[in-house]
Amino acid sequence: MQKLKQIYEGKAKKLYETENADLLIQEFKDDATAFDATKRGTIMNKGVINNKLSEKIFGLLEKAGIPTHFEKRLNDREMLVKKVKIVPIEVTIRNIVAGGMAKLLGLEEGIILKEPVLEYHYKEDKLHDPLINDYHIKALGVATEKELETIAKYSFKINEILNKFFDSKSLILVDFKLEFGRYKGKVILADEVSPDTCRLWDKTTKEKLDKDRFRRDLGNVEEAYQEVLRRVLE
Numbered sequence: 001m002q003k004l005k006q007i008y009e010g011k012a013k014k015l016y017e018t019e020n021a022d023l024l025i026q027e028f029k030d031d032a033t034a035f036d037a038t039k040r041g042t043i044m045n046k047g048v049i050n051n052k053l054s055e056k057i058f059g060l061l062e063k064a065g066i067p068t069h070f071e072k073r074l075n076d077r078e079m080l081v082k083k084v085k086i087v088p089i090e091v092t093i094r095n096i097v098a099g100g101m102a103k104l105l106g107l108e109e110g111i112i113l114k115e116p117v118l119e120y121h122y123k124e125d126k127l128h129d130p131l132i133n134d135y136h137i138k139a140l141g142v143a144t145e146k147e148l149e150t151i152a153k154y155s156f157k158i159n160e161i162l163n164k165f166f167d168s169k170s171l172i173l174v175d176f177k178l179e180f181g182r183y184k185g186k187v188i189l190a191d192e193v194s195p196d197t198c199r200l201w202d203k204t205t206k207e208k209l210d211k212d213r214f215r216r217d218l219g220n221v222e223e224a225y226q227e228v229l230r231r232v233l234e
């Protein structure tokens with residue numbers, strides 16, 4: 001599949017048109033940003049690792065009946081994906097208190113939640129991706145009630161599937177962020193699923209094996225991503 005015009009460059013990925021108007025090439029970069037891109041750096045081989053991890057996870061989700069934008073991995077850094085119109089909300093699912101929820105509510109990191117929490121954040125860096133609720137989303141026409149129902153249903157199902165999967169790899173899925181897109185009238189999962197977008201802790205040691213190592217300058221960032229890939233593919 002030939003790479004044509006670049007149509008988007010984000011913090012971690014680039015998108016290119018292909019000769020098929022319905023398909024894009026998604027290229028994963030090594031660039032890492034945090035705190036609304038005020039912190040910038042590079043995680044060696046992150047693009048290669050996240051491409052392979054996302055391939056594995058999208059495959060797993062498709063098998064379980066979740067429609068995704070994933071078509072196939074093309075090479076180390078690129079995958080072929082369906083061209084979607086991204087719904088401008090970030091869906092966060094939390095199983096354990098960490099990051100934004102710990103800060104918002106003044107809670108200790110590590111509290112196990114009685115049930116998963118779903119949050120919507122409006123995707124707008126300038127506003128620091130503010131927390132919004134389903135009323136904001138419907139009232140502002142960001143998504144319809146039916147789309148939101150589908151998004152919530154898929155997100156909780158994805159949480160169940162990934163919780164089981166990561167548990168089998170001795171990893172705890174603390175929380176994660178999803179993005180959905182519209183494709184031929186339906187909502188499907190888009191973006192990526194990787195240690196950039198999930199918090200993953202080692203089940204025994206509780207060591208952080210995700211982007212928090214970069215955010216919090218914990219060191220061994222590439223090693224942590226490699227370890228997740230090794231466990232996921234084993």
Ligand code: 5GP
Pocket residue numbers: 090092098099100101129175176177196197198199211
């Ligand atoms: P928090 O809201 O605690 O910062 O993030 C919750 C989860 O969503 C974490 O797993 C985090 O990695 C992911 N997440 C939230 N916002 C973003 C974002 O803008 N980019 C990426 N890569 N992940 C995010």
